[in-house]
Amino acid sequence: MSDFAGLSALVTGGASGIGRATAALLAERGARVAVLDLDPSGVDKPLLGYRADVTDDTSVRAAVAAAVADLGGLDVLVNNAGIGAQGTVEDNDDAEWHRVLDVNVVGMVRVARAALPHLRQSEHAAIVNTCSIAATAGLPQRALYSATKGAVLSLTLAMAADHVREGVRVNCVNPGTADTPWIGRLLDAAADPAAERAALEARQPSGRLVSAAEVAGAVAYLASPLSGATTGTALAVDGGMQGLRLRPA
Numbered sequence: 044m045s046d047f048a049g050l051s052a053l054v055t056g057g058a059s060g061i062g063r064a065t066a067a068l069l070a071e072r073g074a075r076v077a078v079l080d081l082d083p084s085g086v087d088k089p090l091l092g093y094r095a096d097v098t099d100d101t102s103v104r105a106a107v108a109a110a111v112a113d114l115g116g117l118d119v120l121v122n123n124a125g126i127g128a129q130g131t132v133e134d135n136d137d138a139e140w141h142r143v144l145d146v147n148v149v150g151m152v153r154v155a156r157a158a159l160p161h162l163r164q165s166e167h168a169a170i171v172n173t174c175s176i177a178a179t180a181g182l183p184q185r186a187l188y189s190a191t192k193g194a195v196l197s198l199t200l201a202m203a204a205d206h207v208r209e210g211v212r213v214n215c216v217n218p219g220t221a222d223t224p225w226i227g228r229l230l231d232a233a234a235d236p237a238a239e240r241a242a243l244e245a246r247q248p249s250g251r252l253v254s255a256a257e258v259a260g261a262v263a264y265l266a267s268p269l270s271g272a273t274t275g276t277a278l279a280v281d282g283g284m285q286g287l288r289l290r291p292a
């Protein structure tokens with residue numbers, strides 16, 4: 044049975060990692076899917092690709108309008124595009140704070156603003172924001188990134204409240220460390236990537252990283268009519284990092 048038969052979805056940051064896995068899963072489950080990304084050149088049929096930068100309101104509006112026209116409407120927005128930042132508050136200057144906040148927080152606002160008029164016309168409207176365990180975990184060396192994801196969590200709750208009577212559900216997923224090209228780039232930059240990967244895996248209660256497909260599964264649930272009574276929630280997809288109180292072996 045298809046959960047998304049007859050529904051249309053837009054996935055930002057859908058050319059890589061979690062977004063790519065999500066776009067593929069939604070399409071496999073019967074949705075018509077559009078991907079909005081800085082570089083959609085690797086997006087293959089049946090997915091539709093649109094080039095836009097979530098920090099540029101004009102490009103966001105144009106891409107959302109084109110995607111909605113091609114899809115014939117919009118039922119699901121997966122607000123997923125995001126970038127990382129490392130360090131303490133002493134390591135990132137004002138320009139870096141504005142740059143990362145602009146992508147991770149205001150970027151989601153821009154896409155939601157462009158999508159909401161279309162979502163309101165759907166019988167099954169859902170927004171799923173990609174947040175992170177960093178929103179609440181107090182991770183070291185992640186001050187700026189954590190602040191952006193804390194804002195995404197608050198934004199998710201506020202949007203859920205604002206749009207619940209309009210029939211638009213808003214939830215977020217909180218992935219733990221997920222095995223995506225992003226984490227691959229971080230590991231490649233380490234002195235000993237294999238040792239770094241092993242250390243990262245050992246820190247997970249499950250002993251392994253989360254897969255992009257596992258995050259996509261959670262996004263698909265929150266995006267589908269199966270979760271029709273769920274709004275204003277954050278679903279952890281983190282191998283137990285948030286909920287369990289295990290000490291690493």
Ligand code: NAD
Binds near residue numbers: 079126173
């Ligand atoms: P990724 O780097 O593999 O993919 C991110 C995608 O977003 C890329 O295709 C990129 O081109 C696109 N993108 C970046 N900036 C953009 C912009 N300004 N406009 C349009 N598109 C843009 O990363 P990922 O690991 O799949 O991360 C996706 C989301 O998941 C992010 O929001 C990230 O914060 C979140 N997340 C990731 C992890 C992890 O461990 N990988 C953990 C928690 C949360």
